[in-house]
Amino acid sequence: MWLIAYYRPVGLFSLKAGPATSTGAKTVFLPTPFAIRTALLDAAIRTQGLQVAPRFFRMLKTVAIAALVPERVVVTNLFAKVRKPRRAEAEREGAMQSTIAFREYAYLMGNLGLGFRGEEVVLDELEALLPQISYFGKRGSFFQLLSAGERTTELPAGFVVLRGISATGTQIGSQVATSFKLGIIQVLDDWGPELTFEKVNTYSDRDIRLGRDRIRESVILPYRLVRSSRSFSYYERI
Secondary structure: OEEEEEEEEOOOEOOEOOOOOOOEEOEOOOOOHHHHHHHHHHHHHHHHOHHHHHHHHHHHOOOEEEEEOOOEEEEEEEEEEEEEEOOHHHHHHOOEEEEEEEEEEEEEEOOEEEEEEOOHHHHHHHHHHHHHOOEOOOOOOEEEEEEEEEEEOOOOOOOEEOOOEEEEOOEEOOOOOOOOOOOEEEEEEEEOOOOOHHHHOOOOOOOOOEOOOEEEEEEEEOEEEEEEOOOEEEEEEO
């Protein structure tokens, strides 16, 4: 069974793509499964207390996620002046130094649909948490819930399961079948099979390992590039 919810973007969206660096932060076009699951876990802790977190974490790992991407996306890019820590050998000149960084921000035109597949009892708990989410990914990327609660055995037309090809060393993961064979490939991260609540807890000193606790998958999003220039790229949903 699928639970369907729709959110409206009410601000510019920005979420650094996994392979990006701190000085070259390209953004993905929509919240990743990692960001969506973490937002739901955060909502559970804020509304029901830390004691429910381990159970919700295990529950969220079993949920499949799909998305109906917004109709249009305009990605603006710019160079901004930022501050970053100096190297240890140069700290005598001050702890921070000024530098230039590349940033991208996405304007999403249209609603974002999210689909969650799981058992009825799991979907009932997720439905209660959806109104508690006001942003996904980077703080300030605000979304407003429009509707939630629709249940269906089949995904509505246009939804894409957010699974794709993953690579860990020389091992290639399988790709979930999708009706979209053309589009834009984006690298979206998700909770890995070895991720535990102790590792996702920001107050823990446990490290998250790429490829085991956090996986990156290449997903085909149904977009086509319409127009671009030095400062923006404009995409439409296929």
